[in-house]
Amino acid sequence: MLSNRWSGVLRGLVIVAVLGVWLAIGALGGQAQGKLSTVQTNDSAAFLPSSAESTRAAEKAQAFVSDESLPALVVAVPTDGGAVTPQQLETLQTVAADLPALPLTGAGPGDPQTVGDALTAEPVVVPSQDGEAAMIVASLDASKSSDLMANDERVNNAVVAEIRAELETTLADSGLQAWVTGPAGFVADLVNAFGGIDTVLLLVALGAVLIILAIVYRSPILPFMVILTAVFALCLAGLVVYLLADAGTLTLNGQAQGILSILVVGAAVDYSLLVVARYREELRAVESPYTAVRRALRASIEPIAASAGTVIAGLLCLLLSDLASNRSLGPVGAIGIAAAFLGALTFLPALLVVGGKRSRGIFWPRKPAYDPAAADEAAGPAAVDAGAARPAGAAAPAAPAATRDVALAASHDVEVHVAGHGIWSRVASFVGRRDRAVWIVTALVLAGCAAFVPTFRAEGTSDSDVFLTQVDSVDGEKVLEEHFGGVGVQPAIVIAPEADLDAVLQAATATEGVASAAAVTEGGTGGAPGAPSQGPPLVVDGDVRVDVVTEDPSDTNAATTTVAALRDAVHEVSPDAVVGGASAQRLDTQIAGDHDLRVIVPVVLVVILLILMLLLRSILAPVLLMAANVLSFGAALGVSAIVFNHVLDFPGADPTVPLYAFCFLVALGVDYSIFLMTRVREESAIIGTRRGTLRALAVTGSVITSAGVVLAATFAALGVIPLLFLAQLAFIVAFGVLVDTLIVRSLLVPALVHDVGRAVWWPGALRRSAP
Numbered sequence: 159m160l161s162n163r164w165s166g167v168l169r170g171l172v173i174v175a176v177l178g179v180w181l182a183i184g185a186l187g188g189q190a191q192g193k194l195s196t197v198q199t200n201d202s203a204a205f206l207p208s209s210a211e212s213t214r215a216a217e218k219a220q221a222f223v224s225d226e227s228l229p230a231l232v233v234a235v236p237t238d239g240g241a242v243t244p245q246q247l248e249t250l251q252t253v254a255a256d257l258p259a260l261p262l263t264g265a266g267p268g269d270p271q272t273v274g275d276a277l278t279a280e281p282v283v284v285p286s287q288d289g290e291a292a293m294i295v296a297s298l299d300a301s302k303s304s305d306l307m308a309n310d311e312r313v314n315n316a317v318v319a320e321i322r323a324e325l326e327t328t329l330a331d332s333g334l335q336a337w338v339t340g341p342a343g344f345v346a347d348l349v350n351a352f353g354g355i356d357t358v359l360l361l362v363a364l365g366a367v368l369i370i371l372a373i374v375y376r377s378p379i380l381p382f383m384v385i386l387t388a389v390f391a392l393c394l395a396g397l398v399v400y401l402l403a404d405a406g407t408l409t410l411n412g413q414a415q416g417i418l419s420i421l422v423v424g425a426a427v428d429y430s431l432l433v434v435a436r437y438r439e440e441l442r443a444v445e446s447p448y449t450a451v452r453r454a455l456r457a458s459i460e461p462i463a464a465s466a467g468t469v470i471a472g473l474l475c476l477l478l479s480d481l482a483s484n485r486s487l488g489p490v491g492a493i494g495i496a497a498a499f500l501g502a503l504t505f506l507p508a509l510l511v512v513g514g515k516r517s518r519g520i521f522w523p524r525k526p527a528y529d530p531a532a533a534d535e536a537a538g539p540a541a542v543d544a545g546a547a548r549p550a551g552a553a554a555p556a557a558p559a560a561t562r563d564v565a566l567a568a569s570h571d572v573e574v575h576v577a578g579h580g581i582w583s584r585v586a587s588f589v590g591r592r593d594r595a596v597w598i599v600t601a602l603v604l605a606g607c608a609a610f611v612p613t614f615r616a617e618g619t620s621d622s623d624v625f626l627t628q629v630d631s632v633d634g635e636k637v638l639e640e641h642f643g644g645v646g647v648q649p650a651i652v653i654a655p656e657a658d659l660d661a662v663l664q665a666a667t668a669t670e671g672v673a674s675a676a677a678v679t680e681g682g683t684g685g686a687p688g689a690p691s692q693g694p695p696l697v698v699d700g701d702v703r704v705d706v707v708t709e710d711p712s713d714t715n716a717a718t719t720t721v722a723a724l725r726d727a728v729h730e731v732s733p734d735a736v737v738g739g740a741s742a743q744r745l746d747t748q749i750a751g752d753h754d755l756r757v758i759v760p761v762v763l764v765v766i767l768l769i770l771m772l773l774l775r776s777i778l779a780p781v782l783l784m785a786a787n788v789l790s791f792g793a794a795l796g797v798s799a800i801v802f803n804h805v806l807d808f809p810g811a812d813p814t815v816p817l818y819a820f821c822f823l824v825a826l827g828v829d830y831s832i833f834l835m836t837r838v839r840e841e842s843a844i845i846g847t848r849r850g851t852l853r854a855l856a857v858t859g860s861v862i863t864s865a866g867v868v869l870a871a872t873f874a875a876l877g878v879i880p881l882l883f884l885a886q887l888a889f890i891v892a893f894g895v896l897v898d899t900l901i902v903r904s905l906l907v908p909a910l911v912h913d914v915g916r917a918v919w920w921p922g923a924l925r926r927s928a929p
Contacts, residue, residue: 215738266308866899
């Protein structure tokens, strides 16, 4: 009696300790989660490898200028059309003169105090040649633009915000309409778009999950426990990621932060669903909730650990990427999955039994009652059946909770009836009766969808196509292009030996798509890139710099194509020359993306295949699972190509979209097959492969389907951020997860395994069990 009392006290202390540790994590991690945006890096140039040509060009180009600038362009036109009047031009001159004195809100003692403190030169007004527009050029100091001020806002964003506010006030009665665009404007709008990650995205995801859980559990208490598990897991992940990003160990961008939130919430809820389902099952067989949760954890830890390990291994393969943004997403995502795993297997179990003997109340109003007959049944007919199915000489395994409440039909190899799982028992019986037809038809349908993969366009998009909603910088760029043509504020930069200057200039000007080319001189150029030279060329360490203006804006695919041709032309006449600039950075990003697809995809497949072989102790079963999931990914990408090209009319996709989609879908999609096949293996050791497959499908059908719907809903929440990349990733992954859950795991895989029979475990010992 005393021993039981002390064991109860010890259990209580363990529960309190676990909950106390997680509460501390929540307190610290909640603050860190809110500060993740302050350690973001969204400059694409920072993601390129040091070996990239544009990176080498940028390093050499710094010696030719005293200050690198990030232009903010104010473009203005009369609201009623027509030409800009002298009075309006004078108003713009006044605005330009007043901009440097504007105070920066939230600046601390060591921060730039005014807009002028963040500029490299005085703003200038440039009228358009057609006389119908005017432009104010304000060049921000690139070295200061990404610095954080006292209010945790970046200098670039603060400057752009002050300029926009000043324009709204000053030009109210001038008859002018103005926009702030250029690189500084785009960066500010991009950061503002990611500003919804911490609040809107998380609220939408958690709200969707809460509704789904309420439908699944039909309980007012249990859904909140699962949601709390996801929230505390996210706090842990946010704390670790913040500390690493703040220390400079990894690079965090806005995309990775949004994906982290979704990944943790989705994975934590999925793992929690499996634990709770097994816990409910065990509560019917044992009286003590503590025993039930212990048995549930023992049964759940292998598939959940395998699932988490598979996703972590798949994400860590991104470390092979040439792009720092991809390399950082690997560890960021892996940290998130590890946090979800720890939350589901420590924090949630502690919550489930915090009520002691009354812990069944969390399932109210459908509390699972203890049924002694259910426990006795484990040693009854099912155990006898197990002896018949067991390989000769094998020790009799302990009958799992899965053998309760089972009534197999007379033709038990093709039909199954599991109490409490009526719908999925019928689905399993359908699969058993028509296994070959089911897997052939589903495979053909998926292959038909995958046939459209070649139509998926992932050659990159222009900066203006990144936003799905109307933003100031995009609208301003359209006006800028209409009245100023290809404004060369971000020219392509060629660094070449002095002896090759004339040849480089001739090759550049002869390249199709190039508007002009001019060397940087000791006296500077005439003001705009490509203007007549003033003085002899500036020579630094034997090199000269040539600024090349393209006919198309530097952020467009057309300019990227021009720069690719420019590189070929320049390298032909000057092998030691390097070509950089904004368009060159986009080109190098595309090259790196193509490299990543060729390298990372095969590695991910091999790594996940090896994990499956270790888990299932088989070679054939993992090969079949991987083939099914790759086919599922192809189908999701093919359908996405149809939707993006012909329904949503998207302009294309970033090269990293298919890579991210592949890593998430193959790693996450195989999870559901893991959850199913670990149960199939457990049942096969007792009642044979074919009967075990059907029973595993019937028992796990509802919980795995719920998990898939939850994960799809969480990834779909990425669509609330109005950016093309995240909207496309949200659709591909959400749709792909549903395909994996509802078709691959429910029909294709079980039908294939049922048709193959015990040979699916080759060369493992189970291949000698009952078919």
